[in-house]
Amino acid sequence: MLREADCLRVFPVDRRPLVRSVGINAGGARDAARELLLQGCRGLLSFGLAGGIAPALAAGALIVPAEVIAADGRRFIPDAAWLSGLHAKLAKGIDINVSPLAGSDRAVTTVAAKRALRQSTGAVAVDMESHAVADLASASGVPFLVVRAVADAHDRTVPEWIVDKGVGENGRIRPLSLLAALALRPRALPTLIALAGDSRKAIATLRRVALLAGPGFGFG
DSSP: OHHHHHGGGGSOGGGOOOOOOOOSOHHHHHHHHHHHHHTTOSOEEEEEEEEEOSTTOOTTOEEOOSOEEOTTSOEEOOOHHHHHHHHHHHTTTSOOBOSOEEEOSSOOOSHHHHHHHHHHHOOSEEESSHHHHHHHHHHHTOOEEEEEEEEEOTTOOOOHHHHHHHBOTTSOBOHHHHHHHHHTOGGGHHHHHHHHHHHHHHHHHHHHHHHHHTTTTTOO
């Protein structure tokens, strides 16, 4: 989302990496990654929020997975040198979870669905973009890396209407659509407030990672 991309504004404009925000969309992530490669990028970083599916991860936890598991079961391994470089940057400043990240082509919003995905993959978190980026990078012979922060813990349900109404295709929050949907579901307000608080923790983690890692995130 654009809120995720805003974390990279800590870098000077002339050193900021090329960024594309695609919303919650595997196909959009693949298209954006392809566009970045055509513009000359030598590495692809999937950066943003994820859903926690393991009890050990609270909102705000950082995941830099050593493996990405696609929805069809394929497994992609991030570039070892890049992973090592990022670890060196973050080693003394923030805790890192390197357990696998699962990819999904549809939102995983309920506690039961999170539990089932955890059991079938052994992953600790899930998102809808990293596996698409990893697939394209691997097919193109380009290194990739994933940096994700947990925005909703394993025991937190995310109402589907928030996913459907709340974020546009370009990654921009739709406040009017959210308010209209909330007006029909006033009892969901506490849930929305709690999710917003968890999201702020995750965004704070991403911003801290950017500050510690620098524009290249250890690439090179």
